[in-house]
Amino acid sequence: MDSGLLSNLALGISTAWTFSNLMYCLAGVILGTLVGVLPGLGPVATIAMLLPMTFNLPPESALIMLAGIYYGAQYGGSTTAILVNLPGETSSVVTALDGHQMARQGKAGKALATAALASFFAGTVATFLIALAAPPLADLALKFGAPEYFSLMVLGLVASIVLASGSLLHAFGMILIGLLLSQVGTDVISGTPRYTFDEPWLADGIHFVVLAMGMYGVGEIIRNLEHDEKRELMMKSVSGLLPDKEDLKRIIAPTLRGTALGSALGILPGGGAMLASFASYSIEKKVSPNRAQFGKGAIEGVAAPESANNAGAQTSFIPMLTLGIPSNPVMALMIGALIIQGIQPGPTVMTEQPALFWGIIASMWAGNLFLVVLNLPMIGVWVRLITVPYHLLFPVILVFCAIGVMSVNNSEYDVWLMALFGVLGYVFSKLGSEPAPLLLAFVLGELMEENLRRAMIISRGDPMVFLERPISLTLLVTAALALAVVLSPALRKKREEAFQEEP
Amino acid sequence: MQLNITQAPRDFWGGLIYLLVGAAAVFIAADYERGSLLRMGPGYVPAVLGYALCGVGLISVVRSFLRHGDRIMPFAVKAMVLVTVAVVAFGVLARGAGLVPAVIVLVVVSAWGSQMSRPLPVALLALGSAVASWLLFTKGLGVPLQAFGAWFGF
Numbered sequence: 001m002d003s004g005l006l007s008n009l010a011l012g013i014s015t016a017w018t019f020s021n022l023m024y025c026l027a028g029v030i031l032g033t034l035v036g037v038l039p040g041l042g043p044v045a046t047i048a049m050l051l052p053m054t055f056n057l058p059p060e061s062a063l064i065m066l067a068g069i070y071y072g073a074q075y076g077g078s079t080t081a082i083l084v085n086l087p088g089e090t091s092s093v094v095t096a097l098d099g100h101q102m103a104r105q106g107k108a109g110k111a112l113a114t115a116a117l118a119s120f121f122a123g124t125v126a127t128f129l130i131a132l133a134a135p136p137l138a139d140l141a142l143k144f145g146a147p148e149y150f151s152l153m154v155l156g157l158v159a160s161i162v163l164a165s166g167s168l169l170h171a172f173g174m175i176l177i178g179l180l181l182s183q184v185g186t187d188v189i190s191g192t193p194r195y196t197f198d199e200p201w202l203a204d205g206i207h208f209v210v211l212a213m214g215m216y217g218v219g220e221i222i223r224n225l226e227h228d229e230k231r232e233l234m235m236k237s238v239s240g241l242l243p244d245k246e247d248l249k250r251i252i253a254p255t256l257r258g259t260a261l262g263s264a265l266g267i268l269p270g271g272g273a274m275l276a277s278f279a280s281y282s283i284e285k286k287v288s289p290n291r292a293q294f295g296k297g298a299i300e301g302v303a304a305p306e307s308a309n310n311a312g313a314q315t316s317f318i319p320m321l322t323l324g325i326p327s328n329p330v331m332a333l334m335i336g337a338l339i340i341q342g343i344q345p346g347p348t349v350m351t352e353q354p355a356l357f358w359g360i361i362a363s364m365w366a367g368n369l370f371l372v373v374l375n376l377p378m379i380g381v382w383v384r385l386i387t388v389p390y391h392l393l394f395p396v397i398l399v400f401c402a403i404g405v406m407s408v409n410n411s412e413y414d415v416w417l418m419a420l421f422g423v424l425g426y427v428f429s430k431l432g433s434e435p436a437p438l439l440l441a442f443v444l445g446e447l448m449e450e451n452l453r454r455a456m457i458i459s460r461g462d463p464m465v466f467l468e469r470p471i472s473l474t475l476l477v478t479a480a481l482a483l484a485v486v487l488s489p490a491l492r493k494k495r496e497e498a499f500q501e502e503p
Numbered sequence: 504m505q506l507n508i509t510q511a512p513r514d515f516w517g518g519l520i521y522l523l524v525g526a527a528a529v530f531i532a533a534d535y536e537r538g539s540l541l542r543m544g545p546g547y548v549p550a551v552l553g554y555a556l557c558g559v560g561l562i563s564v565v566r567s568f569l570r571h572g573d574r575i576m577p578f579a580v581k582a583m584v585l586v587t588v589a590v591v592a593f594g595v596l597a598r599g600a601g602l603v604p605a606v607i608v609l610v611v612v613s614a615w616g617s618q619m620s621r622p623l624p625v626a627l628l629a630l631g632s633a634v635a636s637w638l639l640f641t642k643g644l645g646v647p648l649q650a651f652g653a654w655f656g657f
Contacts (some may be wrong), residue, residue, distance in 0.1 A: 042544060053644055162515045169514075170564055173521045176556040180528050183549050192535055192545035195528075224580035225616055391619035392628055395610040398586065399632050403602075404610060407646045414593035419587050426583060430575055431517040453543045461541025 001430050009131060012358025012484050016366060020231040024057070025363045028065035029370045032072020037080050037382045041397055043073035044329045044439075045217040048209050048427025049336060049400040052407040059341040060356050064336055064363040067317070071123065075371050078115045078306055079382050083108060091274040091309040094281040098294060098301030099367030103459070105297050110243050112379060114299055115306040116249055116372050122259040122307035123368035125316035127265050129322070131361055134350065137322040138333045139153055140471075141347035144323075146454035147465050151475040153272060153448045156325055159268045160485045162435040178438035182208060201413040208336050210405055210414045210441055211328060214421025216437040217401040221394045223425040243299070252304035258304040258402070267318050268327065276312035277305035314364060320356060322347055325444070329436060332443040473485040513573025518563025525556030585616035601652035602641060606633040 015021065054062035074286035077092040082099035095115065102111040103134035144152070161171040183203025184195040186434040196202040204464055243251070262276040263285070284304040285294045290364050316327045317334075326332035338345045343353060350357045375382070405418045425435050466472050509515040529550055538544025590611035596605035610629035614620040640646040 002539040052646070056644075109629060115584060152651070167514075169559060169566070170517055173517065173556065173559045173563070176552055177524060180524070180549065180552050180556065182553070187545040190536070190545045194545055195531060206577060218586060220578060221613075222583045222586050225586070226576075226579040294593060360572075368550060388610055389619065391614065391617035392624065394617070395625075395628060396616045396632055398590065398613050399606050399609055401642050401648065402590055402597075403606075403636055403648070405639070406594075406597055406648065407644075410647060412594035412597060415589055422590070423587055426578075427520075428517075429551060431520075432573060433511045434516060437650060449548045452548070456540055463540065489586075495649075 005022055005131060008354070008358050008459040009362065011354055012131075012360075012362030013058055016064060016363035017360030017429045021061055021359070021363065022366060024061045024065040025068045025367050025375075026370055026427065028068020029075075029367050032074075033076035033079075033375060033382065034072075034381075035069070036073035036078075037385050038076075038388065040204060041393070042216060042220065042462075043070050044212055044333065045220065045237045045397070045401070046073065047333045048212045048217065049397075049404045051209055051333060051340075052404050054337060055340060059338070059343055059353070060359045062337055063334065063356065063360050064367075066334055067364060068367045068370075071310065071313050071367060072371060073189060075119055075257035075375065076301075076382070078119075078309075079112060079375070079379070080386055082111045082115065082302070084386055085381060086102075087253045087331070090384075091312070092305075093274075093275045094277050094305045095302055095309075095312070097281070097309065098296075101295070101297035102299065102302065107297065109379075110247065110299070111302050113376060114243055114247070114302045116375060118251060118255045118373045119310040120302040120368050121255055122262060122311035123501065124365060125259050126263050126266070126311040126363060126367070127365045129315060130318055130364075131358075133318055134322050134357075137318065138347040138350045141323050143471070144347070145469075146451040146458060147469050147472045148475070150448060150451040150455055151466055151472040151479075152323065152325060153444045153451070154502060155482075156319075156327070156444060157437070157441055158482050162441045163480050166432045166434050168231060170431070171437045172361060173326020174428070174433050174435070175441040176436040178441030179445045179448070181438075182442045183449070188446070199413075201411055204409075205446075206417065206442075207408050207414060209408050210418050211421055212439060213401045213405055214418040215396065215439065216329070217397060217417060217424035218422025219429065219435070221397060221426025222422065223429055224390060224394065228320040247299055250290070252287065254280075254300040255302035255307045257283065257287075258307035259311045262308035263315045265308075266312030266315030266327075274309070274312075276308040280304040282310035292325075307358055310368075317346055317360070320345065321349060321360070324349070326440065328350075329439045329443075332439065336442070347481070368369035403492065407412055436454060509567040511567040511570060514563045514572050514573045514653065516567075516575065518560045518567060521556050521560030523560075523562060525553045525558075526558055528553030528556065559627035582616040586613050589613035589616075595650055597652075599654045601650050601651050602637050602648040603633045603650045606636050 016025070031046070031050070035041045035043065047066055048071065050066070054065060070172065072101050074091060078095045081092040081096035085096050085100040095195070099111045099115065102108065157175050161168055161175065184202055185201050186193050193203055214343060246490065258280040261280045265276040265279065272428065273426045281301060284292055284300050288294070288298070288300050290298050290300060316331055319325045320331040320334055324344070326335050334358055335345045341351060343356070355390070402415055402420065405414045406412065408414060428435065455465055456463070532549035534547045534552060535546030536544035536547065537546045537550065589609045592612060593605045593609040596608055607629045610632050611625060614628065637642045637650050639646055641650065
C-alpha cells in the first residue's frame with residue numbers, strides 16, 4: 001500500500017466522517033433500508049424521488065446520501081426476502097430461496113445476521129478495491145479520445161444485453177428505443193430540434209428522472225397491482241441472531257467466493273449486482289460440501305449471494321467515478337445528481353474534486369458499518385414495516401413521484417410524460433422486455449452520438465478508426481466476444497438456467 | 504383478449520411495436536439533414552437507429568411465426584387506467600388548483616385501482632399525504648407549488 005493511497009483515504013475520511021456527512025450517510029442507509037424492505041419500491045424509484053431534495057446540499061453530502069440509499073436498499077431487500085419470501089430487490093431473489101427456508105425453520109435471526117455479516121465483509125473488501133482500482137483506471141481514461149469513449153459505451157450496452165434476464169432480441173430492441181428517446185431535443189452539434197413536434201417543452205429533451213420514475217415508479221406500481229391481495233408474514237419472532245462457530249466456518253468460503261465474483265461482475269455495465277447474486281448461488285450449489293441442503297435452508301445459500309450482490313453494488317461505482325459512465329440505472333441517477341451539482345463526471349473528478357471522490361469511498365465503509373450496527377437491533381422495526389399493506393403504500397409513492405417530477409423542471413408536461421412512460425414500461429414488461437437496457441441506452445445515447453460524430457470528424461469519415469486504436473479495439477473485441485459467447489447455443493442454455501433460480 | 508395470431512404473442516406484438524416506432528423514427532428523421540459519414544448531420548444517427556429498430560421488429564415478428572414463445576398474461580387494465588388518470592389529473596390540478604387538491608385527487612383515484620382499498624382509510628391517507636407533502640415540499644424544500652392555487656382565488 002503506497003502512501004498516495006493512504007493520504008487519499010485520509011482525505012476521504014476527513015471529508016466523509018464529519019458529523020453532518022455521517023448524518024447524511026446514516027439518513028441514506030436508513031432510507032435505503034426502508035425502501036429495500038418495502039416490497040415494490042426499488043432503489044431507482046427512491047433515488048429518483050429523493051433527487052430533488054439533494055439539489056440544495058453540498059455535492060459530497062448529496063452523493064454520500066444517495067450512495068447510502070443504494071446499498072441500504074440492497075441490504076433491506078434481503079431482509080424482506082428472508083422474512084416473507086418476497087424479494088424487495090431483484091438482486092435478493094436468490095437469497096429468498098434458502099433464507100426463507102431458514103426463517104421457516106425458526107432460524108430467521110441467523111439468516112439475517114449471516115446476510116448482514118457477509119454483506120459487511122463484501123462491502124469492506126469492495127471499498128478497498130475501489131480505492132485501489134480507481135486511480136489507475138482514471139489515468140487510463142485520461143488517454144481516452146472520442147473513439148475510445150464510443151467503443152466503451154458500445155461495450156456497456158452489449159453488457160446490458162448480456163446481463164438482461166429476458167430475451168436477447170428484446171433487450172436489443174429496448175436499447176434502440178432508449179437511444180431513440182435520447183435523440184429527443186435539440187441536437188447539440190447543429191442546433192436542430194429533433195422529435196420535438198415543435199413543442200417548446202421538449203426542446204431540452206426528456207429528463208432522465210421523468211423516464212426513470214415513469215418506468216420504475218409508475219410502471220412498477222401498475223405491475224404490482226396485478227397481484228392485489230393480502231401478503232402473509234411467514235414468521236413468528238426473530239431470535240438467536242448470532243451464528244455460532246460452526247455456522248461461521250461454513251460461510252467463510254462462500255462469502256469469499258461471493259465477494260470475488262460480485263466485485264468482478266459489479267464493474268461490468270448492465271446490472272452486475274443481480275447477475276452476481278444469481279451466479280454465486282449457482283456456483284455454491286455446485287461446489288459446496290453441503291450442496292444437498294441447498295433450497296432447504298443452507299446458510300451458504302444466504303452468505304454467497306448476499307456478499308456477491310453487496311460487492312457488486314459497491315464496485316459498480318468504479319466506472320461511474322472513473323469514466324463517468326453508468327453501469328446501471330442507479331449510477332445513471334448519480335451522474336444526473338453530479339451534473340445538477342455542476343460536476344462533469346469523468347476521469348477528471350478524481351483530480352479536480354479529490355475530496356468528493358475519496359469522501360464517497362470513505363463514506364461507503366461507514367455506511368456498511370452503520371448497516372450492520374443499526375440493522376440487527378432494528379430488525380423488529382423492519383418486520384413491522386413489511387406489514388404495511390401495499391394498497392396504502394402505492395398512492396403515497398405516486399404522490400412522491402408526481403411532486404418529484406414536477407419539481408425537476410416545474411412543468412406539468414413532465415408529469416404527463418411520466419404517466420406515459422409508466423404505461424409503456426408496464427406494456428414492455430408484459431411483453432417480456434426489461435426496462436434496464438432502455439434506461440442505460442437513454443443515458444448513454446447523447447454522449448454516444450456526440451463521440452461517434454467527433455470520432456468520424458477526427459478520422460475524416462473512416463470508421464476503421466475504432467479498430468486502429470488499440471484501446472478502442474480491445475473494448476470492441478471484448479464486446480464482440482461477450483455477444484458471441486451469449487449467442488452460442490450451449491451458453492445460452494446456461495444463461496437461461498442462471499436466471500431461472502426462482503422457486 | 505388473447506388474439507391467437509401466432510405461436511409467440513410476445514415476440515409478435517413486441518416486434519410490431521418496434522416496427523411502428525422504428526418506421527416513425529425513420530419517417531420523421533427524413534426531415535433532418537442526413538449528412539455523410541464524415542460530417543454527420545442531425546438526421547444521421549436517428550435514421551440508423553430507426554432502421555435498426557425496424558430490423559429488430561421484423562426479426563421478432565417473423566420469429567413469432569416460426570417458434571413457440573411465452574403467452575402474454577392478462578393486463579391489469581383497471582389499475583393501469585386509474586393510476587394513469589390519477590397522475591395526469593395531478594398534472595392538470597397541481598398549479599391551478601394547488602398541491603392539496605391535486606394530491607387528494609391523485610391518492611383517491613389511484614387507490615381505487617386496488618380492490619383492497621376502503622373509503623375511510625383512503626380518505627385519511629389522502630388528507631394526510633396532502634398535508635404532509637405541503638409541509639415537506641412547499642414549506643420544507645421550497646418547491647414552488649402552493650397549497651391552494653389560482654382557481655381558488657389565491
